[in-house]
Amino acid sequence: MRYREAFRLAFSQIRSQKLKSAFAVLGVFVGATFLVTVVSVIGGLNRYMEEDFGRRIYGLNTVTVRRVPSVQFGPSESARRAWRRRPLLTFQDAEAVQAQLEVPAIVGVESHSGGEVQGPDGTTLGNIWLTAASPEYFAIRNMELAMGRTFNEAEDRAGSAVVVLGADAAEELFASRDPIGKTIKVQGSSFRVIGVMEKQGSLLGISMDNRAIAPSHSPMARLVNPAGVVDEIVVKAQDEVAMGRAMWELEAIMRERRGLRPTEENDFELETAEDSMSFWTRISQILYATFPVLVGIALIVGGMVIMNIMLVSVTERTREIGVRKAIGARRRDVVRQFLVESAALSLMGAAAGILFGQVGAQAVSAFTPLPVSVAPVAMVGAAVLGIGVGVVAGLYPAVKASRLDPVVALRAE
Amino acid sequence: MNWDDPAPEGDVVIRTRDLTKDYVLGAETVHALRGVDIDIERNEYVAIMGPSGSGKSTLMNLIGCLDTPTAGQYWLNGEAVAGKDDDQLAHIRNRLIGFVFQTFNLLPRATALHNVELPLIYAGVAAGLRRERAERMLDKVGLGDRMEHRPAELSGGQRQRVAVARALINEPAILLADEPTGNLDSRTSREIMDLFGELHQGGQTIIVVTHEADIAAYTHRTVLLHDGMISSDERKRPTRGLAAARPESDFQPPVGSAAEAT
Numbered sequence: 001m002r003y004r005e006a007f008r009l010a011f012s013q014i015r016s017q018k019l020k021s022a023f024a025v026l027g028v029f030v031g032a033t034f035l036v037t038v039v040s041v042i043g044g045l046n047r048y049m050e051e052d053f054g055r056r057i058y059g060l061n062t063v064t065v066r067r068v069p070s071v072q073f074g075p076s077e078s079a080r081r082a083w084r085r086r087p088l089l090t091f092q093d094a095e096a097v098q099a100q101l102e103v104p105a106i107v108g109v110e111s112h113s114g115g116e117v118q119g120p121d122g123t124t125l126g127n128i129w130l131t132a133a134s135p136e137y138f139a140i141r142n143m144e145l146a147m148g149r150t151f152n153e154a155e156d157r158a159g160s161a162v163v164v165l166g167a168d169a170a171e172e173l174f175a176s177r178d179p180i181g182k183t184i185k186v187q188g189s190s191f192r193v194i195g196v197m198e199k200q201g202s203l204l205g206i207s208m209d210n211r212a213i214a215p216s217h218s219p220m221a222r223l224v225n226p227a228g229v230v231d232e233i234v235v236k237a238q239d240e241v242a243m244g245r246a247m248w249e250l251e252a253i254m255r256e257r258r259g260l261r262p263t264e265e266n267d268f269e270l271e272t273a274e275d276s277m278s279f280w281t282r283i284s285q286i287l288y289a290t291f292p293v294l295v296g297i298a299l300i301v302g303g304m305v306i307m308n309i310m311l312v313s314v315t316e317r318t319r320e321i322g323v324r325k326a327i328g329a330r331r332r333d334v335v336r337q338f339l340v341e342s343a344a345l346s347l348m349g350a351a352a353g354i355l356f357g358q359v360g361a362q363a364v365s366a367f368t369p370l371p372v373s374v375a376p377v378a379m380v381g382a383a384v385l386g387i388g389v390g391v392v393a394g395l396y397p398a399v400k401a402s403r404l405d406p407v408v409a410l411r412a413e
Numbered sequence: 414m415n416w417d418d419p420a421p422e423g424d425v426v427i428r429t430r431d432l433t434k435d436y437v438l439g440a441e442t443v444h445a446l447r448g449v450d451i452d453i454e455r456n457e458y459v460a461i462m463g464p465s466g467s468g469k470s471t472l473m474n475l476i477g478c479l480d481t482p483t484a485g486q487y488w489l490n491g492e493a494v495a496g497k498d499d500d501q502l503a504h505i506r507n508r509l510i511g512f513v514f515q516t517f518n519l520l521p522r523a524t525a526l527h528n529v530e531l532p533l534i535y536a537g538v539a540a541g542l543r544r545e546r547a548e549r550m551l552d553k554v555g556l557g558d559r560m561e562h563r564p565a566e567l568s569g570g571q572r573q574r575v576a577v578a579r580a581l582i583n584e585p586a587i588l589l590a591d592e593p594t595g596n597l598d599s600r601t602s603r604e605i606m607d608l609f610g611e612l613h614q615g616g617q618t619i620i621v622v623t624h625e626a627d628i629a630a631y632t633h634r635t636v637l638l639h640d641g642m643i644s645s646d647e648r649k650r651p652t653r654g655l656a657a658a659r660p661e662s663d664f665q666p667p668v669g670s671a672a673e674a675t
Contacts, residue, residue, distance in 0.1 A: 002534075002537070005534050012522060013522075016522055319518070320520060322518075323518045323519075323520065324531070324535075325479075325503060325506075326477070326479060326506060326512050326518075327506065327507060327512065327531055327532045327535065327579065328503050328504065328506050328507020328508070328532050328535035328536065328583075329503060329535050330499070330500040330503040330504070330535070331499055331500055331503075332500070333503075333535060405480075406479045406480075407474050407479045407480050410479070410514070410518065
């Protein structure tokens with residue numbers, strides 16, 4: 001009952017001073033907006049990374065041998081130099097792995113580069129992701145074909161100039177015509193199109209469909225790497241346990257091949273999807289660690305602004321407080337009036353921030369490649385924080401108002 | 414408790430004994446009231462007069478329970494007031510005292526109706542009943558057609574009527590008016606004083622603090638303060654207003670505010 005009255009009063013007060021109220025809640029508004037937007041974006045990225053990135057880029061239960069880490073998180077100059085001294089990975093390494101690995105697993109090689117392709121009608125596409133890979137590539141990467149077929153073991157051994165195109169590359173080169181059997185040029189070399197991949201979509205804004213994949217021993221190999229060199233040896237095990245064993249065996253095989261002494265460190269990298277995502281884990285850890293601080297600062301500033309505005313409000317309304325006390329308002333009535341007002345004010349700021357944060361998150365998802373997931377927890381959190389900031393910020397002004405001497409307050413101008 | 418001077422019984426609404434108020438201003442102590450003894454009975458109509466600095470405002474604040482005495486006793490409606498805390502005093506103000514101020518002291522953003530309802534809110538009266546009682550009270554002071562107006566949309570006299578309605582809404586033991594006509598022109602002053610006269614005849618105990626002899630002339634008793642003490646206390650027949658001008662049977666309630674187009 002009393003609270004209803006206090007709310008009514010609070011809203012009429014806020015309404016009557018819209019501009020001042022709007023300024024008062026700016027800090028809380030910014031804090032709430034920030035909280036909702038950032039949590040939505042981080043949450044979306046997290047889900048995306050876990051669900052899509054790992055599977056699509058690395059494949060499940062897959063270990064990749066590389067010369068240097070695929071994601072380099074601010075390496076030092078000395079680390080960079082050490083990486084440059086590492087030997088290159090070769091087909092022989094891959095064959096040795098294939099021969100010596102005891103765990104049942106699919107072993108493939110991959111090399112990647114960028115380049116241009118040209119269609120039969122002369123259409124040239126730049127910035128195409130070129131891959132030279134063993135036939136196992138498609139199985140390891142869980143990639144399905146939309147039409148045609150993949151190349152086989154025999155074609156790979158023979159180094160046949162055949163190519164599987166990404167959906168976008170095929171679309172742009174052939175439009176609605178059937179690309180199968182047609183000849184395209186990759187960096188000037190001719191390849192026969194034998195298949196087109198299903199659309200993979202984009203990952204962090206990079207199209208996964210602008211690509212051309214040819215056998216590892218085909219002319220593509222020399223377009224992406226020096227002769228005999230591969231970027232990655234990929235080993236896909238049946239399950240997680242087998243992957244762990246494969247990793248252990250891989251390390252042993254590679255160390256033996258490199259003739260490393262037990263005291264020497266690996267001069268190659270073994271990566272799993274989890275490893276490579278560690279960079280993301282680190283980023284999100286940093287974000288999650290710093291951003292409460294930023295939100296906290298916004299809310300503290302917001303709270304101080306509200307407190308100031310409420311103090312001014314108490315001063316301006318000294319006479320009103322005097323009148324209210326004269327006609328029977330007790331201290332707690334006055335405290336309640338101002339607390340409810342500052343809580344309502346702050347909550348309104350937070351609510352606006354939540355709405356705006358949603359809009360912001362949607363904007364991020366619409367105008368950037370970053371995925372966004374709605375974060376109900378962040379929204380509830382922002383609302384609760386909003387009320388909390390309002391109550392805390394309003395406490396001192398409210399108590400101050402309630403302690404006014406009615407005789408003095410009634411005399412105020 | 415002073416056992417020689419027991420709490421009042423019967424019709425005594427206000428009794429003070431040796432009521433004293435000192436203000437400490439820096440190193441100096443100002444003796445605003447130096448032992449005031451006063452009894453006011455139910456349905457008295459009293460003017461408290463005195464020059465500025467005489468202590469009449471202090472006395473009003475003490476009688477109105479807005480302030481607490483430095484020493485002395487005060488019974489309001491048979492209840493000792495001294496020693497009550499802030500919230501208890503607020504409760505007493507809410508239930509037993511109706512204030513009318515020189516500057517009206519209405520809430521500017523609230524309608525006349527809401528202003529009158531305000532004491533009922535603090536008394537915890539339900540919204541429906543509140544509204545009903547406030548409407549009835551505004552009708553009684555002749556503002557039945559101005560309920561939704563805000564103070565800025567009302568004349569001075571109308572505002573003071575709203576204030577009177579607010580003061581009376583909880584049926585207080587005393588109506589305490591501090592220079593109620595100080596901000597009104599003479600004609601409007603007369604109307605307000607006529608309203609007071611009517612209320613008095615309806616049984617209301619009224620105390621008017623004023624420095625105008627004109628206003629005191631409407632009352633039945635004049636208490637004169639000087640240097641924080643009562644210098645005279647006279648009961649008399651009012652020389653102005655309803656009671657003086659007309660026999661009681663003749664009395665007519667004040668009508669509307671058509672005459673108040675100031």
